[in-house]
Amino acid sequence: MPNNQFKRGELYSFITGKASTAIARRLQKNFKQANVDITIEQWSVLYHLWKQDGLSQQQLCDATFRDKPSITRLVDNLEKLQLVKRVASKDDRRINMIYLTKDAVQLQEQTMELANQTLNEALAGVTNGQIEIAKEVLQMVYDNLTPSNSPEAVSKAGG
């Protein structure tokens, strides 16, 4: 497939990920200005709990593309901030279900507003068509590199 060959050096930014770093940094800055005292990583966990409260830590791993130790520590820190609480599952005592506190629920509207605002800043001048293609490429890259590409794993990760 000669159309997948490319010139060395040019694609370095795919590895460094400077664009997503810049977005994360800007969102963090916007949080700070609005006196929202959480990190982007913590927010990314809350984001999935806002979509569906009461996920297990493993489900948060899958949703956020992080490994188990990372989620353990993010949940540790979110618990310290009293934004979530761990509740041991009665069905399966290995599992912690993670629930939002009232404080965390109240953060949703404000921070989603800030996130959308940040994405609008980031994507100024970019057309919807370009965004769609960029998303497709990023998704293909992710799929190419992720073992969960196998049929069984895909059906499992269906959400």
Add this chain to the structure above:
Amino acid sequence: MPNNQFKRGELYSFITGKASTAIARRLQKNFKQANVDITIEQWSVLYHLWKQDGLSQQQLCDATFRDKPSITRLVDNLEKLQLVKRVASKDDRRINMIYLTKDAVQLQEQTMELANQTLNEALAGVTNGQIEIAKEVLQMVYDNLTPSNSPEAVSKAGG
């Protein structure tokens, strides 16, 4: 500009940067398999020194989109690995010029090969046209969020 509006939630991956994380992780894995014992971050510094040896730490900051403390510590670690050495500039005693050692020079061919191989894995099935658009979008995002967008800063960052 209604064409820059978008639906909430969909663009979350722009913030998490899961694709670039996956590429970095795969490259790290490929390094490890080839018994190349450096981190991707260290490699990204060497990458710029291979293009031009003898950069100052500040120039490495600009090239790698990192802040000064990050470069200080990456150079610290690269010095420990005997891959670079700091040489105080005679013209300006504030400046450290960073030079590659022989060991680092020898790493170039092998690791660039691994990097290209990794990018080929990552971009399998993605057309050159799609790659070009994705690169444009990422560059626009970066430019939108980077203060060095101002005319003065741009002329300064010309390289």
Add this chain to the structure above:
DNA sequence: TTTATATAGTTGTTTAAACAACTATATGCC
């Protein structure tokens, strides 16, 4: 029922990012 294996989560360690505060040198201005 006992044993092997898989799954969920935690802990330890190294590396790095981000930010604030700091030191040292250089430059511009009076």
Add this chain to the structure above:
DNA sequence: GGCATATAGTTGTTTAAACAACTATATAAA
């Protein structure tokens, strides 16, 4: 020359990522 300011780099601290090694519980097989 002396002072203010800018620039280059370092150090301290918190947060997080990655990986290995670990504990505890559940499941499957014998």
